[in-house]
Amino acid sequence: MMEHSGGDDSDENWNTDDELEIDNFQSSPVHSMSETSVGPADATSPNLIQKGISDETFASFIEMGFSSEMIARAIEETGGENSEPMLILETLFKYSTSTEPSSSKSKIINDLTGMGFPEENVIKVLQEYGDENIDEITNVLLTYEEVEKMSKSKDESININDDDNIYSLSSDEEEDKLNYSHETGILQDLIKMQYSREEAAKAIERCGEDASVEEVVDFICAAQMARQFDEFFAEHDKKELITNSKKRRVYNEPPRRERKPNTAMANDELIRLPKPMTGFGVPNEPGLMTQRTVPIPDVGRGPPYFYYENVAMAPKGVWAKISSHLYDIMPEFVDSIYFCAAARKRGYVHNLPIHNRFQIQPPPHCTIQEAFPLTKRWWPSWDRRRKLNCLVTCIASAQLTNRLREKLENHDGEPPLSVQKEILESCRKWNLVWVGKNKLAPLEADEMEKLLGFPRDHTRGGGISRTDRYKSLGNSFQVDTVAYHLSALKPLFPKGINVLSLFTGIGGGEVALHRLQIRMNVVVSVEISEVNRNILSSFWEQTNQTGILREFSDVTKLDNHTIERLMDEYGGFDLVIGGSPCNNLAGGNRISRVGLEGDHSSLFFEYCRILETVRGKSARMRR
DNA sequence: CACAAGATGAATTCAGCG
DNA sequence: CGCTGAATTCATCTTGTG
Numbered sequence: 001m002m003e004h005s006g007g008d009d010s011d012e013n014w015n016t017d018d019e020l021e022i023d024n025f026q027s028s029p030v031h032s033m034s035e036t037s038v039g040p041a042d043a044t045s046p047n048l049i050q051k052g053i054s055d056e057t058f059a060s061f062i063e064m065g066f067s068s069e070m071i072a073r074a075i076e077e078t079g080g081e082n083s084e085p086m087l088i089l090e091t092l093f094k095y096s097t098s099t100e101p102s103s104s105k106s107k108i109i110n111d112l113t114g115m116g117f118p119e120e121n122v123i124k125v126l127q128e129y130g131d132e133n134i135d136e137i138t139n140v141l142l143t144y145e146e147v148e149k150m151s152k153s154k155d156e157s158i159n160i161n162d163d164d165n166i167y168s169l170s171s172d173e174e175e176d177k178l179n180y181s182h183e184t185g186i187l188q189d190l191i192k193m194q195y196s197r198e199e200a201a202k203a204i205e206r207c208g209e210d211a212s213v214e215e216v217v218d219f220i221c222a223a224q225m226a227r228q229f230d231e232f233f234a235e236h237d238k239k240e241l242i243t244n245s246k247k248r249r250v251y252n253e254p255p256r257r258e259r260k261p262n263t264a265m266a267n268d269e270l271i272r273l274p275k276p277m278t279g280f281g282v283p284n285e286p287g288l289m290t291q292r293t294v295p296i297p298d299v300g301r302g303p304p305y306f307y308y309e310n311v312a313m314a315p316k317g318v319w320a321k322i323s324s325h326l327y328d329i330m331p332e333f334v335d336s337i338y339f340c341a342a343a344r345k346r347g348y349v350h351n352l353p354i355h356n357r358f359q360i361q362p363p364p365h366c367t368i369q370e371a372f373p374l375t376k377r378w379w380p381s382w383d384r385r386r387k388l389n390c391l392v393t394c395i396a397s398a399q400l401t402n403r404l405r406e407k408l409e410n411h412d413g414e415p416p417l418s419v420q421k422e423i424l425e426s427c428r429k430w431n432l433v434w435v436g437k438n439k440l441a442p443l444e445a446d447e448m449e450k451l452l453g454f455p456r457d458h459t460r461g462g463g464i465s466r467t468d469r470y471k472s473l474g475n476s477f478q479v480d481t482v483a484y485h486l487s488a489l490k491p492l493f494p495k496g497i498n499v500l501s502l503f504t505g506i507g508g509g510e511v512a513l514h515r516l517q518i519r520m521n522v523v524v525s526v527e528i529s530e531v532n533r534n535i536l537s538s539f540w541e542q543t544n545q546t547g548i549l550r551e552f553s554d555v556t557k558l559d560n561h562t563i564e565r566l567m568d569e570y571g572g573f574d575l576v577i578g579g580s581p582c583n584n585l586a587g588g589n590r591i592s593r594v595g596l597e598g599d600h601s602s603l604f605f606e607y608c609r610i611l612e613t614v615r616g617k618s619a620r621m622r623r
Numbered sequence: 624c625a626c627a628a629g630a631t632g633a634a635t636t637c638a639g640c641g
Numbered sequence: 642c643g644c645t646g647a648a649t650t651c652a653t654c655t656t657g658t659g
Binding site: 272 | 627629631632633634636637
Binding site for chain 1: 649652
């Protein structure tokens with residue numbers, strides 16, 4: 001996201017220490033690190049039970065969701081100190097798929113549903129946390145209830161969908177709803193539990209129509225485990241390859257065969273984009289993961305958490321470099337086409353937990369026609385687009401759409417194929433929609449706000465020009481996508497979080513946290529563009545935030561000392577979020593697409609510097 | 624001076640095909 | 642395996658206009 005344009009920097013009259021607009025919000029309770037730095041649930045001390053296996057292997061078992069007790073048991077059972085990691089893993093998988101724990105599971109399910117928790121939640125939590133720590137399970141269930149309650153209550157302060165008909169169903173939707181009602185209760189339950197329809201239907205088919213929810217979930221769970229098992233082995237093989245060939249790192253690439261011509265060198269150090277681009281999983285699609293296949297190295301684990309974003313289609317080698325500067329964490333590539341009606345292919349490097357993700361409500365419409373119902377009337381059948389391409393910083397001119405209209409008016413009814421092709425090419429290139437007979441138009445700024453998940457008129461006013469508005473929006477996060485990723489933080493920070501927001505832009509991260517109803521105790525924001533800073537501060541006021549907002553302008557002038565001072569003042573940061581400038585990486589740039597070292601994009605290294613400062617200081621504060 | 628329009632391709636990926 | 646064609650892409654710069 002996040003505008004850090006160098007060409008039009010107008011930073012002459014800033015204070016020497018670059019701080020702007022000191023918080024006019026009175027200080028709110030500032031928590032201490034010790035209160036809020038809740039570690040992940042799996043942060044058990046390894047030294048007691050991990051005899052016989054390396055730290056790394058132990059960590060990856062933990063990352064896969066096995067409890068330390070289970071691991072200890074598996075080590076015992078497979079020969080104590082001399083047991084083979086692979087053998088241990090097999091035993092662990094046996095535990096999680098065997099019927100024995102599952103039957104003890106059903107007893108717990110009965111107990112907990114007896115306590116009034118919804119069965120689907122109980123099953124999901126058991127699946128993710130195991131069945132050993134009842135206290136933890138009930139805690140998580142309570143959190144779930146709260147989250148669900150909150151996501152059901154509409155947020156009055158943000159009016160995302162202000163179309164009158166937003167809550168009334170279109171005819172297509174009604175049809176969909178009808179289909180839903182024909183589905184069995186189990187299928188509905190599974191879909192509610194965020195399994196994809198395909199996956200759920202397949203599992204039901206395999207388990208038989210009479211199977212209980214537990215049985216089907218067990219089946220899906222076993223299938224997931226098997227998939228992870230395969231991936232673990234593939235990863236293990238790869239690791240051996242790496243040690244053998246001296247640190248050759250290739251992600252997402254099929255196993256390389258031994259004897260191969262030396263053209264392979266060109267592919268070295270590459271991170272390939274996944275297809276489909278769904279990262280660790282998106283709602284309503286297959287491929288949902290609850291654990292990372294490539295664990296986060298110890299050095300990169302949170303808290304503090306961080307979330308870094310940039311364009312997925314960067315020049316070769318860029319993502320490998322980004323990853324290598326961010327603790328070798330593998331990027332999560334996600335296309336926002338799975339969250340809204342517009343494409344947005346982005347890579348996210350983060351150390352957030354990935355289980356328990358949920359969507360913010362209401363979810364946006366996923367097709368152009370649903371998002372903009374008025375276009376339906378004019379949409380010709382030969383324009384088969386249902387999704388828009390990436391929203392960028394420039395829009396088509398009025399002259400262009402006029403020329404297109406004239407071309408269309410030359411024909412009665414359907415234009416010849418050659419004309420159709422030409423029109424469609426322009427439509428795709430400029431993201432045009434049908435707004436009248438033979439009439440095409442680019443999206444209005446408020447329509448872009450809607451697609452990107454911002455409240456209406458978020459970027460309006462404050463003296464921002466039309467072009468600047470498009471520019472800021474084109475550089476922004478897709479809020480629903482980012483919120484889905486950040487949702488994992490909600491149970492971890494019930495008292496709110498302290499955020500360091502770099503390259504804040506129009507505040508996509510802040511809007512996401514707000515829509516997740518995660519309280520922002522402190523936001524320290526760094527953003528070079530004055531109009532964008534104004535947009536954030538007016539959002540802060542309009543949504544009646546009770547936390548503190550401090551805005552800085554130039555990331556290069558935010559020195560380490562200042563960061564540490566801020567951390568002392570506020571008790572540290574829980575989340576460092578931001579996407580560094582993409583100008584020199586983006587495909588649309590014909591002048592200076594020169595890679596990470598470009599004038600703008602090299603600010604990525606400032607992100608790294610600041611993140612490292614925050615993490616170092618956090619470690620010292622914990623001691 | 625602010626703003627809008629127009630001109631300016633290449634890098635990358637992928638499906639299809641021989 | 643290599644080739645080809647199609648599709649996509651958080652943009653920059655100059656010029657014209659009021």
